[in-house]
Amino acid sequence: MPPADWEPVIGLEVHAQLLTRSKIFCGCSTAFGAPANTQVCPVCLGLPGALPALNRGAVTMAIRAGKAFGCKIAERSIFARKNYFYPDLPKGYQISQFELPICDGGAIPVPQADGSIRKVGLTRIHLEEDAGKNVHAQNGSHVDLNRSGVPLIEIVGNPELRSAEDASEYLKALRLALIYLGVNDGNMEEGSFRCDANVSVRKRGATSLGTRVELKNINSFRFVRQAIEFEIERQVALLESGGKVSQETRLFDHEKGETRPMRSKEEANDYRYFPEPDLPPLVVSREWLDSVQTPKLPHQQMAELSAAGVSTADARTITADPRLVDLHGRIAAAAGKEGARRAAHVVVGEIARAVNEGALDLGAPKFRPEQIAEVFRLQDEGTLSSTAAREVISEVIQTGRAPAQVVAEKGLSQVSDEGALESVVLAVLEKNPAEVERYKGGKKNLLGFFVGQAMKELKGKGNPGVLNALFKKRLE
């Protein structure tokens, strides 16, 4: 943490790969993991005469994100060329948006530890194409252009964050929101969600900003925190010792845990943007804008779950993955009364466990929500104890087999028939005369002991409610 009289100012720029099937300006596939340079065409290569044609699906996703975050969606935006030379960019320019981006303003809702929502303002969201990928080897660098032209949105946040922790929370909230919106898969390792951070420090109370440093190459939440913390300390130490922060781009070296200046051309930031003459202005009609649906965001789901009686801790676990939210909703709907709360227990219990153990693929679950509701019913009518119900649910989740079949096979149904239980009750009382005396003398909590003994006889399959009632009847 920096000394108290210095205030860090942080703004994040996130590049999020849109989940389209084809690239932003051509029909090449965006599938990850294909052999190098097999998803490349004249447009990706920037061959003379090749013309870009904008992918409508990419625009729709940008609009969806913009609408969800409360941005103003431009009726007319334009593309621009960002000019620089690098081997991963065969055209010599990246098609991006500069002066008139598709989304202006807006905010990311960031849930706080106390349950409140902090809104972190956005400067803009714009559309652009990704560059290719360089792999550096001893004798040279290898270039794969499969990623060249993959659609991205760049989400530029205002410098409203004040600590590495703030930045990390913002990033997590943004990532989850994009996953909910179905526009990004949030995969940081594969590079489909990338973050650059602008960091400066100023004397507390100052209104103008300090010189900012841009941090690149930070591709995990942990690295984001580490890189920003290191950079804040570096800048404060520099300023305290009478030095000056120079405006530069620094790379985060996660092995050494430090940032260092990029050894690049001093003119790197002179991009000479100009409007892209090969693309017409992007016009978003009222009808298009209105037709784009925005699903609920995590904090809205959270509020709904809480209102339905789900505990805050459970709701937090469920909302961490939109597929869990979906499963929960369907189980709750099938279960009816008390469904939301009961479904939540199953989702954070058996389902979460099965996912962790690799026994359940949330992308293709084998069971139907109605089957879980069926187990609830068996439990309600006394056929299953709560322990047995959990066991059946675990089995159903992993195999999708019918609950009744699982119950029969495992011999899990409990004995609720009074006639069948009566003899056990009598035997237990006979075997424990001392306890019976003490119970009659006022030790009423011995009831649990009797039920326990009966359960032991019944190998756990007695209905505890019925047993309770039978013992009471005999003893009083």
Add this chain to the structure above:
Amino acid sequence: MSIDRGTVRHVARLARLALSPEEEEKTVRELGRVLDYIERLSGVDVSAVEPLTFAGDAAEAKESMRPDEPRPSLPREEVLEQAPEHDGSTYLVPRIIE
């Protein structure tokens, strides 16, 4: 508006153009004339005119978009033979250190 030799060098370097001293000299003169012309244009009152960024019309803008449907890419051999050097799957370029 004139342009100096330093600016010409700077822009040439950004565009990866190797200009000889004679070419630099010539470019200073020629670019200077272009910029003078632009200077004259900027004297015209265009406050009532929408900036033009594309020499087409709105109808064309609509038509130019494509649906999100993948189409076949080029065969890899064809992609790779565009460059002086490759290893059969990737392009080879001088080692980039960063």
